[in-house]
Amino acid sequence: MSEPDFVHLHVHSEYSLLDGANRIGDLVKACTQDKQHAIALTDHGNMFGAMELYQSASSSGIKPILGCEVYLAKKSRREPHNKKENGYHHLTLLARNERGYKNLLDICSTAYTEGYHFRPRIDKEYLSSHAEGLACLSGCLAGEINQHFLRDEDVKAEELATTFRDLFGKEHFWLELQRNGIDIQAKANEALVRLAQRTAIPLIATNDIHYLRQEDCHAQDVLLCINTQAKRAEKNRFRFDTDTLFFRTRKEMGEIFRDLPHALSATMDVANQVDLKLEFGKYHVPLFHTGTSETPTALLDRLCEEGLLRLYGADPAGVAKARERIEHEKRVIREMGFESYFLIVWDLIRWAREHGIPVGPGRGSAAGSAVAYVLGITQIDPLRYDLLFERFLNSARVSMPDIDIDFCMDGRERVLQYTRDRYGVANVAQIVTFGTMASRTVVRDVGRVLDVPLKDVDRIAKKIPAGPNAPSLEEALENDKDLIAIRKERPEFEELFEFSKKLEGLARHISTHAAGVVISPRPLIEFVPLCTHDGEVATQWPAKQLEDLGLLKMDYLGLRxxxxxxxxxxxxxxxxxxxxxxxxxxxxxxxxxxxxxxxxxxxxxxxxxxxxxxxxxxxxxxxxxxxxxxxxxxxxxxxxxxxxxxxxxxxxxxxxxxxxxxxxxxxxxxxxxxxxxxxxxxxxxxxxxxxxxxxxxxxxxxxxxxxxxxxxxxxxxxxxxxxxxxxxxxxxxxxxxxxxxxxxxxxxxxxxxxxxxxxxxxxxLKANHRAAFLAANMSCEMSSTDKVKAFWDDARRAKVEIHGPDLRFSGWTFECEGEGVRYGLGAIKGTGERAIENLLAARDALQKERLPIGMHELCARADSSEVPRLCWEALIKAGALDFGGVNRGMLVHQLDSALAEGSRLAADRKAGQGSLFGGPAEPEPTKHEHGGPNDDAHAWTRAETLRAEREALGFYVSGHPLEERAGLFALLSTVRTSELATRSGGSELTIAGLVVGFTELIVKSGSLAGRKMARFRLEDLEGSVAVTVFPRTLEAQQGRLAEDTVIVARAKLEEHSEEPALILEEALSIDEALKRFDGGLVVELEPTDRERLAELKSAFASSPGKSPVWFLVNGDDGYLRRVRASKDHAVTITPDLAEKVHGLIGRGRLRLARI
Incomplete structure (x- = not known):
């Protein structure tokens, strides 16, 4: 048969998140190839892809039809979703003209801002007041009319259909037919045809497109599994019971609707009704209101002149040169209509600085503007550094200027709130971004769905190149020998890669731009659909599309x-x-x-x-x-x-x-x-x-x-x-x-x-005020143990003392104390700011009254409802209560009685029962807390104390279990953890360290299912590294691996890992590593060490053996020479010998050497 005139009006793209598998560019290309002159986009509940479709289709000569498959609440959008009482149905809406487009923007925005509960929902009340300019199709099987038919409620279906016809107009409402091979769809279709005959409501043919080609149905099914967190093999999971939701050609649609040709031609009626032209190239910058009779132009002139004289006034020649540059820039700014833009930015920065919020000196090409400099927007003199205004803004480049602003991270939200207050909540929003299925992510997602063993998925994912310039998965599979080989290993790997290639790059979830804010002269809903994310209103279109529409986008960056x-x-x-x-x-x-x-x-x-x-x-x-x-x-x-x-x-x-x-x-x-x-x-x-x-x-x-x-x-x-x-x-x-x-x-x-x-x-500041600088850094990084540890190490190297946490002196943050830094209580795991504030208030009250401070006194003063037991325990473990001289284990043992006594005394105070002499009720000091004996059975050993300290702080502060044998560990290690970043993946290496966070896991699937593997971190004095132990290796270790054991690890550095990580090959004890070592000792001697030779020889004699000893000495010519000691001084290398030598010549000058 001939190809009928037809266009697709029910189409889902990737923006029907984790449901639609179509890329908009592919849909437009398919339209071009099949000579369909229009296409609609009707994503579920949103218009995320509408602007992309408009631009892509228009540039290809295809008419874009902007629409949405909305979720229509049964009763009210304002009431929570309830499947029985207030469920939702699907309804297909299309914008016919500008009025309909504006209404669609309003509907899709309100569905988020007023109706979001599981889904963005509207209701019939709202729809009835926003129906003008819209075409409506009755929807898929999830449409309310079809649902009535499936329940044999034909009367209700007809009533609803006539309601929609009356609402949208008889020429703008259609009964939607889909022939997708689903049994219940056939029943609905028969009822729809009968309804059309009774009511004269026209029929229309759609195909509910979710993927491009029929064979893509399997990849889309995997996508649904990712969405629902199901395995593909599960029998009762959600799935589409058809493989027909693809982009059917006109010929294919003609074949399945040959008995209803008018349903196909109806799609052309809809397309012909659509007359929507969006405006580009016009800027929508809010007019800056000066608050006086002064115009924006006059205000800009005055502010520039004041800034010019303030910054250049001491140099008449400089003033003249700067004025010439400023006048040139102002001419361009005026010609391009951006005076209000500069004043808006000036006002935001002025407000921030006046309210104590630090602002950066500039960012991006805006630092090249002299106008920005004299306004105080930037703080870099562009004339001094040969910075160019034209790099920022010029009349030959028709685009909005882009001034990004760095604010203190603590003040960014306040600036954003000021923006809302200044320009109106309805006129300001954050900007959406889309998280996509990157190559490694999609492989892991698809691997879970296909139930590929985790070990295999990890191995494959780590082989895939990552990073902003990394090749696509398809490119990697063509060029990477390892991936090509892996792909051929097993049939399921081929399937894993095929699905991953098809899904790579699709939108996975929405988020908000880290910095982007859009400001409009009128409510944003007039320009762009809105959504909500984490309680914040955001645009449904990303930054580039907002700029294309001429909206003012600014970046408010929180710079730590x-x-x-x-x-x-x-x-x-x-x-x-x-x-x-x-x-x-x-x-x-x-x-x-x-x-x-x-x-x-x-x-x-x-x-x-x-x-x-x-x-x-x-x-x-x-x-x-x-x-x-x-x-x-x-x-x-x-x-x-x-x-x-x-x-x-x-x-x-x-x-x-x-x-x-x-x-x-x-x-x-x-x-x-x-x-x-x-x-x-x-x-x-x-x-x-x-x-x-x-x-x-x-x-x-x-x-x-x-x-x-x-x-x-x-x-x-x-x-x-x-x-x-x-x-x-x-x-x-x-x-x-x-x-x-x-x-x-x-x-x-x-x-x-x-x-x-x-x-x-x-x-x-670091070079001249190091303690103050370190305290500031550590305070800002309290939530990151790794960063706090890095600054702790930095302080030790610079000999800046970091005083441990102490409830007498510490605050929430790190503070300067003398020439050092006092540890902040906020960096202790298990504390909270509210609890610490309560404790510090109790401490300050005791100090003000010159009363003793101890755990019992603080328990009596602090509010037990605000300071939970876990917080107290964390403080004890961290050493914040060491000042009483009581062992930390004993303090933990006394804690429950102290809290009980504190509660009793608090109750007495509340009841007005003071002490015998009318003073406040206070506890009696205990013998343990104030210098009594510490030989209690509950006292912790040094090792237990350090282990608890690491648990509370994330690392050791008062000492380290490795310190006593640091030199020996250095001898046995070929690399330190701090140096791993410089090594290439696959390198074999040896590190001596402490096992931390040891966890055994059961492999759930694959050939190793049921066997144990393990993960831990190996910690040396420089840092730590993640270690994976696969089953065969774990079984071979015979109990050598356990929490807090010291091992010498032989391992390989993982390849393609985002941060250094090891795969363990063997774990040895210190003695085992020394016995296995086939080599000798190298002792580096300084001239001053000659007098210690006799003592060194005595040390060697205390551990006789077969390992040779070499001395590294400076020759008369200034070159280092290695001199072998006589065979009489050969040794057996032991930890004791290493410590003796270190005691004589210091650490760092003794190492192992292979023969």
Missing amino acids: TLTILARALVNIEKRGGTAPDLLHLPEGDPATYRMLIAGDTEGVFQLESDGMKKLLARIKPDCFEDLIAILALYRPGPLESGMIDMFVRRKHGEEAIEYPHPLVEPILKDTYGCIVYQEQVMLIASSLGGFSLNEADNLRKAMGKKKPEIMAKYADQFVSGAVKNGATAHVAQAIWDNIVKFGGYGFNKSHSTAYALITYQTAY
């Missing part, structure tokens, strides 16, 4: 470093010092740069990674310009291109710096003749090539896209312009070639400069 800086300044003042002005720090501070060169950068903004530490050591920065360059250079492009090597050689005078033309020298001088920044490319193009700065910005963008035809055009323009400016054609071409080679790696100097200021601020 700003909080740290603010707290550090407070700490300095609390110690009686004078907090430095962070905007006017001494330039070139020697202590700061010495510290940076040494790689002492824990907590220094942007410089904490091992790679950065290595780069600092190579570059040896000695000025602020070097820091700007370092932040720009530490990226894959410069690292791989050799640019960094050239920069280092030139900075240190190892390579001559040559400038091919005088106009280039001032542009490249600060970077030793290297092109490091995009702004340098723009300035060279402008100064030498004769480009306008607008053209130079276009060149910058073209370089990023690397399109040869565009670059060839710019090459001719540049060479021609350079020749006009006095360069020879040869020199001009050489400069262009250099721009092409390195300019593509150039970084945004404006952003690098602004962030380099924060880098310098943190580095300066």
Whole structure:
């Protein structure tokens, strides 16, 4: 038969989350191939994909029909969902025109903001007031009319159908037929045809599309299993009992509806009714209300002039130069209509600073604007650092300016609330983002559904490349030899990969943009559908689509470093010092740069990674310009291109710096003749090539896209312009070639400069106020044991004392105490801020009354309903009550009686029963708590105390069980945990350490089902690493592995792991490792050690054996030489011998060596 005119009007995409398996681009392509001139999108309860469909379909010549399959509550959207009393049904709505589009936005938004309970729901009341401009189809099997038919309630079905017909209009309501092969659908269809005959309501054919091709039904079924957390093999799980919900062609639809051709042609009637044109290219920026008769233009002029004189007033020449730049920028801002935009940003930052919320000095290309600088939006002088306004905004680039703002993480929510208050709650929202099924995630999800053994899934997932630039799963399967081999191992692996490839990249869940906020001049619901996430209102469309609509998007970023800086300044003042002005720090501070060169950068903004530490050591920065360059250079492009090597050689005078033309020298001088920044490319193009700065910005963008035809055009323009400016054609071409080679790696100097200021601020505070800086960092990282431990280690290396937690002196956060830092109670696991505040109030009251402080006294004063027993126990374990001199085990034993006595005394106080002499009721000091005997059976040993301490703090503070034999562990280890990040995956290594968090698991499926495997962390004095023990290895260890045992682990470093992790091959005791060792001792001697040779020989003689001893000594020529001791001094290597040698020459100068 001929292909009928038909378009699909009931279509689900990936935005019917974990239900639809269609990508919108694929749907549009299918329309084009089948010559369907329109397509609708009707995702479940949302319009997440509507704008994507509109743009994709329109650009392909396909008419987009925006719709939604809404959830219609039986009674009220405001009442909770109840399947029997207030269940929901499906209804298909389509926007015919602008009025219908606005109503659909309203309906889909209100379903979230007023009707969300399990699903976003509306009700008939709301629908009746928002039906204008909408076309309505009666829905799938889950539609209310079909549900009536399936219950043989034909009268109710007819009543509802006529209600919908009257509501939407007889030309805009259709009875929806689907022929999907489901038995009950056939019954519903027969009833719908009879109803159409009785009522003259037209029939319409749809196919409820959930996947593209018929064979994709299996992948979509797996997707449903991921959604419902079911295994595919389960019999009673939710599933679609059909494989027909695919994109049927016109021919295929004609075949299944050959008896009802008018149901097919009805789809064309709907499509022809649709007349919706969305407006792009117009900006919707709220008008800034000044609050006075002053216009926004006048206010901007006044604020710029005031800022100009404040920042440049001491230098008349500087004022003139800056005024010229500011006037140029204001002209562009006025022409583009962005005056209110700048004032909105100015006002937000002004409000934040006035309310004590730290704001960053700038971010991104906005730091290149002199107007932003004099307004106080940024704090970097763009004239001083050759930053360009055109990199930020120019009339040749028609797009909204983008000023991202860093706020203190503690103040971001307050700024967001101010924005809502200032511009209206209805006009402000956060921005949706979509979490997608990334390659590793989808493999794990599909593996669970297919019941592939976890061990196999883990092995496969870890082989898959991860990261922002990682290849797709399909690409990896074509090129990765390991994955190709794994795929062939078993049929279920082939199936796992096939499903994973099909599902990779699909939307999995919604979230909100970490920083994005949209502000509109009118209620947002007029522009974009809204949803809710974690109690916050957000747009249903992501940032790019909001920008395309011309809405004002801003990024409010919570930057932890700003909080740290603010707290550090407070700490300095609390110690009686004078907090430095962070905007006017001494330039070139020697202590700061010495510290940076040494790689002492824990907590220094942007410089904490091992790679950065290595780069600092190579570059040896000695000025602020070097820091700007370092932040720009530490990226894959410069690292791989050799640019960094050239920069280092030139900075240190190892390579001559040559400038091919005088106009280039001032542009490249600060970077030793290297092109490091995009702004340098723009300035060279402008100064030498004769480009306008607008053209130079276009060149910058073209370089990023690397399109040869565009670059060839710019090459001719540049060479021609350079020749006009006095360069020879040869020199001009050489400069262009250099721009092409390195300019593509150039970084945004404006952003690098602004962030380099924060880098310098943190580095300066660390170098000159270390205790205050450490306390601030540890306070901001209290929820991360690993970060607190890292700063603890940093303090130890710098000999800054960290005083343990102590209820007499500690606060909730870490505080400065003398030249050291006092541990914060908030970093103790098992405490809560409310409980600690209550305890501290009790402590302060006791101190004010000059009463003794102990556990019993605090129990009597604190509110037992606020401070639970677990909190007390955590404080005891952490050592916060050590000041009484009582063993921690005994304190735990006394705790219940102390709490009971405290409750009694609290009740007495409440009843007004004071002591005999009228004073407050207080407990009698106990002999145990105040210096009595500690030889109680409940006292903890040193090992038990340390174990409990680690449980409460996450690591050891008052000591470490490995410290006594630290030197021996160093001898037996080929690597420390802190060095694992530098090793390549698959490396074989040996680490001596402590087993922590040992957990045995039962393998649930696969060939190893029923056998035990284990996981733990192996801890040395530098840190810890995750270790996996597979069944065969675990069984071979014969009980060597247990919590808190010391082992020497032979292991392999896992490949493709996001953080270092080990696979255990063998665990040995210390004695076993030493006996197995086939080698000798190397003793490093200093000149001053010669007098200890006799004692060393005596130590060797105490442990005679066959292992040779070598001495490492300095020769007269300054070179180290290894000298073997006589055979008489051969030894048996034991822990005792190692400790004796360490006692004589110190740690770090004794190691094992293989023969």
